[in-house]
Amino acid sequence: MKKIVFISIILISLFFIIYFTFRSTKPTDPRGDAYAGSATCIKCHSDIYKSYLHTAHYMASMPADINTVHGSFAKNFNTFTVSDSQKVVMEKLDSGMYQSYYLNGKLMERHRFDIVLGGVKGESYLFWKDNGLNQLPISYFTKQDKWLMSPGYAPGVADYTRIITSRCMECHASFIADQPTDAQKLDAAEQFDKSSLVYRVDCERCHGPGAQHVEFQTNNPEVKIAKYIASFSSLPRARKIDICAECHSGNKSQMLKSTFFLKPGDTLANYKLPDFARTVDTNHLDVHGNQVQLLESSKCFIHSKLDCGTCHNVHQNQRGNMALFTQKCLDCHSVTNHNYCKISNPLNAKLIRSNCIQCHMPTFLTKVILTSNINKTTNADILIRSHHIAIYPEETKKILMMLAK
Numbered sequence: 134m135k136k137i138v139f140i141s142i143i144l145i146s147l148f149f150i151i152y153f154t155f156r157s158t159k160p161t162d163p164r165g166d167a168y169a170g171s172a173t174c175i176k177c178h179s180d181i182y183k184s185y186l187h188t189a190h191y192m193a194s195m196p197a198d199i200n201t202v203h204g205s206f207a208k209n210f211n212t213f214t215v216s217d218s219q220k221v222v223m224e225k226l227d228s229g230m231y232q233s234y235y236l237n238g239k240l241m242e243r244h245r246f247d248i249v250l251g252g253v254k255g256e257s258y259l260f261w262k263d264n265g266l267n268q269l270p271i272s273y274f275t276k277q278d279k280w281l282m283s284p285g286y287a288p289g290v291a292d293y294t295r296i297i298t299s300r301c302m303e304c305h306a307s308f309i310a311d312q313p314t315d316a317q318k319l320d321a322a323e324q325f326d327k328s329s330l331v332y333r334v335d336c337e338r339c340h341g342p343g344a345q346h347v348e349f350q351t352n353n354p355e356v357k358i359a360k361y362i363a364s365f366s367s368l369p370r371a372r373k374i375d376i377c378a379e380c381h382s383g384n385k386s387q388m389l390k391s392t393f394f395l396k397p398g399d400t401l402a403n404y405k406l407p408d409f410a411r412t413v414d415t416n417h418l419d420v421h422g423n424q425v426q427l428l429e430s431s432k433c434f435i436h437s438k439l440d441c442g443t444c445h446n447v448h449q450n451q452r453g454n455m456a457l458f459t460q461k462c463l464d465c466h467s468v469t470n471h472n473y474c475k476i477s478n479p480l481n482a483k484l485i486r487s488n489c490i491q492c493h494m495p496t497f498l499t500k501v502i503l504t505s506n507i508n509k510t511t512n513a514d515i516l517i518r519s520h521h522i523a524i525y526p527e528e529t530k531k532i533l534m535m536l537a538k
Contacts, residue, residue, distance in 0.1 A: 163329035164308050164393075167342035171335040174343070177350065182336075187450040190334035192252030194305040201249045202230060203256060204273035204280050213271050213280045216289045216507050221271050223280060232258070232269045234291050244269060244293055250305050253452065254420065254515050257283055259297055264312055265322035266297035274504070276514060281504040284513065288505040296322045303392045304380035304421070307331040307338045339365070339376055339447070341396045363397035370440050374425060375401035377441040383408040383423040418517035419501040431522035437465065455490055462489040488532055494519055495528040 162168035175182045185191055195201045204223060205211055211223040222233045224243075233243040246269065248259040254276070258269040270291045272283040286292060302309050310329035314321040337343050346362035353360075365373060378401050379392045386408035395404050408423060413430045428434050428441070444461045451457055466489075496516040504513045 162344075163310060163326075163331055164337075164342070167344050168337050169343040169347045171333075171337065173347050174336045178336075181448045184450070185336075185448050188447060189253050189450075189452070190447060193250065193334045194302070194332045195249045195252070196332065197230065197246035197249050197258060199230075201252070201256075202246055202258070202273070203252075203275075206230070211280070213282070214507060215270075215282075215291045219289070219291055221280075221291050223271070232271055234293070242293060250301075251420075255513075260293075261327065262322070264324040264327060266302075266325065267293060267322075268295040268297055269293070270295075272504075274513060274515075281513070282506070284502045284504060286505060288509055289507060298323050299325075299391060299393075300384070300388060302330075304384075305334075307333060307335040308393050334380075339397065341398075365397070365442055368398060370438060372398050372400070373440045373442060374429075375399070378425040379405070380421075381423075381441075382425040384421045413521050415497055415519045415521060417501055418497050418499050418519060420499075420515075420517065422501070422517070424520040427519060427521035431520075433465075433522045455487065459487060459489040462493075488535075490518075492525065492528050492532050493522050495525050 162170045206223050206225050213221045215221060218237050220235050222235060224231050224233050230246040231243045232246070234241045244260040246258050247261050250257045250259065255272055255274040257272045259266045260269055268283060270283050270286055270293060271280050274281050299309065299311060308329060308331040310326040312324040312326050314324050341363040343362055346360060349360045350356065376397060379395060387406045389406065390404050392404050395401065413427060433439055444458060445451065496518045498512060499515050499517045502513045502515050503510050505511060
């Protein structure tokens with residue numbers, strides 16, 4: 134009997150040793166035990182994950198390093214002239230990459246590239262100031278392949294005091310936790326827990342907490358129907374739109390609470406009040422703009438069950454694939470029955486197939502994203518596609534001119 138008790142004690146002890154060893158080595162997600170972390174998704178969804186690595190959502194925020202900062206640090210290509218007496222030099226030092234501000238040749242301040250935001254049309258950069266985040270004044274613009282003043286900065290001023298708030302991070306990251314600030318300081322910058330930052334717009338940002346899903350599917354591999362996880366296709370259209378509208382419905386509306394805590398199926402209006410301003414105003418297109426409102430104002434949306442996922446697969450890089458998006462149009466609008474198009478007679482089917490998007494969802498030079506040189510503010514020469522599906526007479530003229538050539 135004593136021997137059985139002794140063996141039982143040993144077995145129980147081994148169980149707890151193994152359990153707590155596993156528990157202590159298990160990665161902890163800053164969002165809590167309900168989250169598994171995107172790395173856990175790779176085991177079962179490796180193809181989707183590999184494809185996702187090339188998307189804008191993946192590049193929404195990244196740690197700054199030689200692979201994620203794409204501007205040149207080579208001599209004669211690493212300097213932005215702010216004014217005759219001021220320049221910012223991009224420098225690589227042993228401790229990292231820096232933007233160094235020089236006034237009349239004298240180094241005045243230097244701040245490190247800590248975080249990269251964006252990566253498609255351009256990149257902006259953040260640096261840690263204690264536990265707060267500030268923006269660096271010089272950004273990299275992809276089309277120009279050069280360093281330019283970050284959007285919104287005044288000409289001739291290299292300002293390192295622009296504060297980044299949690300609202301910025303809600304669309305560029307999956308989570309970051311606030312820390313208490315000094316209530317006595319009215320101008321105190323928002324403080325963060327650096328260790329809580331979850332980079333990028335990750336799997337669980339759109340699908341919800343996945344720890345229970347991972348545990349169930351791991352223990353029940355024979356079950357092929359996904360349990361305890363939200364699939365986009367299962368949501369009502371309004372809730373599908375809400376997921377995208379977190380970040381694609383403008384940044385001017387009043388926030389009620391952090392969208393970090395919005396989960397699939399939640400109503401966005403409980404977190405963020407709708408922004409009805411400039412609903413169909415294509416003169417103020419912006420990467421942070423009101424694309425959801427533009428889509429919802431379109432007849433295609435009003436008279437169909439169209440949602441963002443109808444055309445966009447967020448797991449894939451579909452940038453610039455006009456043939457793919459045109460086919461999305463043709464899935465509903467057949468070429469043979471394209472009689473509602475007033476220019477269909479002079480156009481052949483091939484040209485229609487290749488120009489639906491360019492004609493009905495054209496790109497416009499944004500008047501919102503501005504940079505500056507020594508003397509003045511200038512347009513950043515960035516094209517933004519309108520999601521208001523409509524007839525654009527000027528774009529129609531361009532198509533007809535193409536046909537005439």
